[in-house]
Amino acid sequence: MEIKIGFTAKLALTLVSVLIIVYILFVLQDILVPLTFSVLFAILLLPLCRRLERWRVPRVWAITICIILVIALLTGLIYLASAQIASLTNELPNLNTKITRWTSKLQSFVSNNFHVSRAKQANEVQKYVTDALKNSASTISDIFATTTNTLANVALIPIFIFFFLLYRDFFRSFFYQLFSDQSKDLLDGVFKKVYDVVQSYMLGLVLVIGVVGVLNTIGLVALGVDYAVFFGFFAAFLILIPYIGLLIGSVLPALMTLITHESPWTAVGVLGVFAFVQILEGNFITPNIVGSKISINPLAAMIVLILGGQIWGISGLILSLPLTAILKVIFDAVEPLKPFGFLLGEAESPQPPVLNVKSVVSGRATKKVLR
Numbered sequence: 001m002e003i004k005i006g007f008t009a010k011l012a013l014t015l016v017s018v019l020i021i022v023y024i025l026f027v028l029q030d031i032l033v034p035l036t037f038s039v040l041f042a043i044l045l046l047p048l049c050r051r052l053e054r055w056r057v058p059r060v061w062a063i064t065i066c067i068i069l070v071i072a073l074l075t076g077l078i079y080l081a082s083a084q085i086a087s088l089t090n091e092l093p094n095l096n097t098k099i100t101r102w103t104s105k106l107q108s109f110v111s112n113n114f115h116v117s118r119a120k121q122a123n124e125v126q127k128y129v130t131d132a133l134k135n136s137a138s139t140i141s142d143i144f145a146t147t148t149n150t151l152a153n154v155a156l157i158p159i160f161i162f163f164f165l166l167y168r169d170f171f172r173s174f175f176y177q178l179f180s181d182q183s184k185d186l187l188d189g190v191f192k193k194v195y196d197v198v199q200s201y202m203l204g205l206v207l208v209i210g211v212v213g214v215l216n217t218i219g220l221v222a223l224g225v226d227y228a229v230f231f232g233f234f235a236a237f238l239i240l241i242p243y244i245g246l247l248i249g250s251v252l253p254a255l256m257t258l259i260t261h262e263s264p265w266t267a268v269g270v271l272g273v274f275a276f277v278q279i280l281e282g283n284f285i286t287p288n289i290v291g292s293k294i295s296i297n298p299l300a301a302m303i304v305l306i307l308g309g310q311i312w313g314i315s316g317l318i319l320s321l322p323l324t325a326i327l328k329v330i331f332d333a334v335e336p337l338k339p340f341g342f343l344l345g346e347a348e349s350p351q352p353p354v355l356n357v358k359s360v361v362s363g364r365a366t367k368k369v370l371r
Helices: 007-027 029-054 059-090 092-114 118-166 168-178 184-223 228-240 245-249 251-260 265-293 298-312 314-333 335-344 357-370
Strands: none
Touching (some): 029 118, 059 118, 059 228, 168 184, 184 265, 184 314, 251 265, 314 335
C-alpha cells in the first residue's frame, strides 16, 4: 500500500536527508576519503588486472603486481621531485643574499614614497614575527597531527584497493541482490558507464598533466626561469584542483623569479605564461583529451567544487568532479532521478518553451478558419 505525501512533506524529507548525508560525509571523512580514492584507483587498475588474469596470472598476484607498479611509479615521481627540491635547497645561500638585497630595496621604496622610516618598518616586522612565533607551537602541532593522520590514511589506500579488486565479483552480486527488481543488463550498463567515466577522467587527467607540464616548462625556459621543469610540472599537478590549481601553482615560480631576477617584468611574464596555459587547458586541452565523458555543466561543477572543499578540504576539491560524474550516470539510469541528471549535464542552447500540443493544434485551426 503506497502512502501519498504532499510536495511540502517531500521537500522537507529531502532536505533532512541531504543534511544527514552531508553531516555523515563530514564526520566520517577520515575513512570515507581514503575509501573513495581507493575505489577510483581500483576502477583505474581494473583493465590491467583483468589483462593479467587473462594471461592466467592468479587474481591475488595480478592485483599485487598492479599495486606494486603504481607504488613504484609514485616513488619514482617523488624521488625526482625530491632531487629537484634538494638542488633548490643548495641555492638557499644565494637566495638569502638576493632576498636581503630585495628587502633593502623594498624598504628604501617604502621610505622614499610613503615616508615610513626603516626603523619603524623593522619594528613592525619584528612585531609580526614575534606574534607568529607565539602561535608557532600550536601551528606546528596541528601540522604534525594533520600530516600523521594523512600518512596513516594514505597507507590504507593500497590495502583498500587490493580488497576492492579481489572482491569485485562479490560486490557486483551484492548490487544484483540489492536491486533485484531491476534487470542485470541494466545494472551492468550502469557499471560499465561508471567504469568508462572514471577511467576516461583519470587517464585523461594524467595526459592533461603531462601536456600542461610540458607547456609550462617551455614557457619558463623561454623566460630564463631556474628549475623550469620542477615549477612547470608542479603547477601541472595542481590541475587536480580544477579551475584554480594551475593559477595557484604560478605563485611560487613568480615569487622565485621576482627574487632571483633583477627585472620584475620577468615575474609578470611567468604569470602571463601560466594564465595563457590555463586558458588553453580549460578551453582546448581538457575538453579534447578528456572528451564528453565528464559532461557536467560549469555551474554545477563550481557548486560541487565549493561543497566538496567545504566538506573534505583539498581531497574534496580533487574528488568532486569524478564523484559528480558518477552520480550523473546513476541519476540518468534511475527514472525518478533523471531530472537531476539533466540538471547536472551540459546545458543545451536556449530554446523557446514547448507549448501544449492541443493549444498549438487549436491555434492552427483558428488561423485556418480566419483565413
